[in-house]
Amino acid sequence: MHDLFRRYGMGLTYTFVGLTAFWLLVLVILPDFKLLEASFRPYLPIVDVGGPKDTYSFNNYMQIFGNEVDFNSFGLHFEIPARIKVFVLTIFYSAVVTLVTFLLAYPLCFYLAKVASNRSLPTLFLLLFVPLWVSEVLRSFAWYIILTLKGPLNAFLMAIGAIEKEIRWVEGYSPVVITLVYAYVLFMVFPLYNAMQSLDNNQLEAAEDLGAPWWKIHWRIVLPHSKPGIASGAVMVFMLSAGSLLVPAIINSTTGNWFTQTIQGIMMEGQDWNAGAAFAFMLLLFCTVAVTVAMRVFRVKLSDIAK
Amino acid sequence: MNTNRRILGHIYMGAFLAYLMIPLFVMAGAAFNDSKLPTVIPWKGFTDRWFIDLWNDNRIWGALGNTLLVALAVVAIAVPVGTAGAILVNSISGRVRSILYGMMVAPILIPGVVIGISTLLFWNQFSVGSGLHLSVLGQVSYIASFVMLLVLARLQSFDQGLEEAALDLGATHAQVMRRILLPHLYPALGAGAAISFFQSIENFNVTLFTRGGADTLTVYVFSKVRSGITPSINALALIMILITLSAAIWYEINRRRKAKIEAARESEARRAEALEM
Numbered sequence: 001m002h003d004l005f006r007r008y009g010m011g012l013t014y015t016f017v018g019l020t021a022f023w024l025l026v027l028v029i030l031p032d033f034k035l036l037e038a039s040f041r042p043y044l045p046i047v048d049v050g051g052p053k054d055t056y057s058f059n060n061y062m063q064i065f066g067n068e069v070d071f072n073s074f075g076l077h078f079e080i081p082a083r084i085k086v087f088v089l090t091i092f093y094s095a096v097v098t099l100v101t102f103l104l105a106y107p108l109c110f111y112l113a114k115v116a117s118n119r120s121l122p123t124l125f126l127l128l129f130v131p132l133w134v135s136e137v138l139r140s141f142a143w144y145i146i147l148t149l150k151g152p153l154n155a156f157l158m159a160i161g162a163i164e165k166e167i168r169w170v171e172g173y174s175p176v177v178i179t180l181v182y183a184y185v186l187f188m189v190f191p192l193y194n195a196m197q198s199l200d201n202n203q204l205e206a207a208e209d210l211g212a213p214w215w216k217i218h219w220r221i222v223l224p225h226s227k228p229g230i231a232s233g234a235v236m237v238f239m240l241s242a243g244s245l246l247v248p249a250i251i252n253s254t255t256g257n258w259f260t261q262t263i264q265g266i267m268m269e270g271q272d273w274n275a276g277a278a279f280a281f282m283l284l285l286f287c288t289v290a291v292t293v294a295m296r297v298f299r300v301k302l303s304d305i306a307k
Numbered sequence: 308m309n310t311n312r313r314i315l316g317h318i319y320m321g322a323f324l325a326y327l328m329i330p331l332f333v334m335a336g337a338a339f340n341d342s343k344l345p346t347v348i349p350w351k352g353f354t355d356r357w358f359i360d361l362w363n364d365n366r367i368w369g370a371l372g373n374t375l376l377v378a379l380a381v382v383a384i385a386v387p388v389g390t391a392g393a394i395l396v397n398s399i400s401g402r403v404r405s406i407l408y409g410m411m412v413a414p415i416l417i418p419g420v421v422i423g424i425s426t427l428l429f430w431n432q433f434s435v436g437s438g439l440h441l442s443v444l445g446q447v448s449y450i451a452s453f454v455m456l457l458v459l460a461r462l463q464s465f466d467q468g469l470e471e472a473a474l475d476l477g478a479t480h481a482q483v484m485r486r487i488l489l490p491h492l493y494p495a496l497g498a499g500a501a502i503s504f505f506q507s508i509e510n511f512n513v514t515l516f517t518r519g520g521a522d523t524l525t526v527y528v529f530s531k532v533r534s535g536i537t538p539s540i541n542a543l544a545l546i547m548i549l550i551t552l553s554a555a556i557w558y559e560i561n562r563r564r565k566a567k568i569e570a571a572r573e574s575e576a577r578r579a580e581a582l583e584m
Contacts, residue, residue: 003398004394004395004398006474007467007470007474007480007483008480008483008484009479009480009481011480011481012480012481012484015391016391016394016395017391017395018391019387019388019391019392020388020391020392020395022388023388023389023391023392023411023447023448023451024392024410024411027426027444027445027447027448027451028410028413028414028448029410030429031422031425031426031428031429031448032421032425034425034428034429034432035421035424035425035428035429038428104323107316107319108319108320108323110316111316111317111319111320112320115313115316116316116320122559122562122563124320124324126555126556126559127324127327127328128324128327129555130327130328130331130551130552130555131327131328131331133505133548133551133552133554133555134331134544134547134548134551135508135509135524135525135547136509136511136525137511137525137528137529137532138334138528138544138547138548139330139331141334141528141532141540141544142330142331142333142334142544143330144532145333145334145337145345145346145347146330146333148346150346150348151346151348152333152346152347152348155348182326182327182330214312235416239416239418242418243418243419243420243421243512244512245419245420245511245512245515246511246512246525246529249529249533250529250532250533252533260418260420260512263420263424264420264515267424267516273424273427273428273431276424277424277425277428280418280420280421280424280425281421283418283420283421284417284418284421287416287417287418291416302408302409302412302413
């Protein structure tokens with residue numbers, strides 16, 4: 001701090017501090033506090049705001065209960081409030097997306113880091129980057145076209161004789177998972193590649209010379225070495241998936257609702273901003289807890305994820 | 308590494324690229340299909356009517372204008388704010404630094420829905436209604452983090468001795484900033500501006516909740532997908548893909564040419580050195 005004054009003088013230093021304070025206070029922290037505060041207040045007509053009815057309560061949060069529906073999957077069967085079910089399934093399927101992106105990305109990254117020739121790497125990366133330049137709304141839209149009942153995927157599968165009758169893809173959570181995997185797989189690829197790239201080839205050769213089978217080389221050397229990359233990729237993909245509104249909304253599978261769609265419904269169709277705030281805060285709280293736990297488990301720091 | 312597995316690797320790489328590209332081709336193909344619904348099968352013949360439809364769609368041009376306006380505003384705010392944050396974080400150390408750093412990085416991980424709703428509620432209490440101005444503020448809150456990270460990385464390679472020297476030689480603080488620090492940061496500022504611009508164009512979640520009645524391109528495409536869609540969206544998609552693709556290729560060609568010049572210079576230098584010996 002003292003150093004800043006010496007280098008840039010009073011005026012510039014205060015400008016830096018002022019801009020940073022504007023960002024962190026006005027754009028990040030205070031709005032989040034307002035979100036928390038609003039989430040405890042009732043939704044009232046404008047004349048009653050600030051009046052005797054405007055008291056703090058947990059009523060908005062209680063809205064997550066009620067409207068019991070059947071929960072009938074994974075061999076379990078019980079009654080559960082509809083919104084809690086959506087919340088739980090959103091988290092579960094975001095985890096599935098994260099796992100699938102990891103399984104897809106792992107061999108690819110190993111290939112890029114250890115097999116591909118240095119000369120072809122720039123071209124390969126250029127090609128990998130192409131979908132990232134296409135906006136997310138259009139990428140989801142592409143899958144919307146592919147997955148329709150009379151769409152190219154069913155036509156292709158029938159042409160090669162893999163299926164007899166068209167499969168209804170847009171049902172339940174699978175179309176959402178398929179599209180999310182496509183939309184976010186590259187957020188797993190890049191951190192994982194960075195981690196694997198720093199692995200010394202000699203270690204692999206030594207293991208091979210000593211007679212380790214290929215799966216053991218991966219299990220004991222490559223996987224532990226790529227842990228920071230896996231962690232940051234997983235956190236990124238999980239957060240993007242759980243917070244995605246665009247993908248589930250465009251795929252629009254009526255039996256595959258995402259929690260963000262619940263929030264959107266409350267905010268836009270219900271116009272109940274206070275309940276919307278409560279639900280948004282729940283999502284924020286969950287995400288914070290999830291990131292913290294992931295960082296503890298994998299022993300990585302926020303600065304590693306940010307890379 | 309035996310050859311079989313190497314070949315398997317090449318095949319997997321090819322399959323993965325196909326997986327990434329095919330959806331884009333499907334989407335582009337549907338732009339030329341003479342069918343009311345966007346699809347590639349059944350193929351009903353080649354047409355350019357979706358491009359003409361797109362050209363005549365006034366709402367889309369309005370949405371495009373809004374998107375560019377918002378993106379420019381985001382760049383104009385996020386770049387100075389993120390840079391100031393990076394300089395500040397770079398100049399302190401210890402516990403305060405890690406807390407401040409954490410607060411600056413965290414917005415990247417906050418779900419866009421949360422940012423959108425909190426921005427809306429916060430400004431609404433001061434009677435600032437929703438609209439694109441709120442979208443700008445909401446987007447800056449997390450896009451500035453990207454700028455901060457880029458500038459901070461660049462600051463690591465900055466030699467502070469240069470500033471000391473300038474100050475000793477009687478430069479004013481403003482001169483130190485303008486003539487020494489900023490030129491060093493230019494590459495990071497440029498990259499930050501580009502990332503801010505594209506992140507802003509991409510943004511959906513924050514914009515949806517804060518936009519009021521105004522359209523941006525993503526929101527417009529989204530509303531089109533929900534309510535009676537025509538392949539003119541595919542035409543738009545194809546145009547956007549082509550623009551970004553040509554930008555990417557131009558960038559890559561530029562990069563390779565520079566690398567070539569660099570390599571030529573290096574070999575020249577080596578030859579000169581060898582001659583001197």
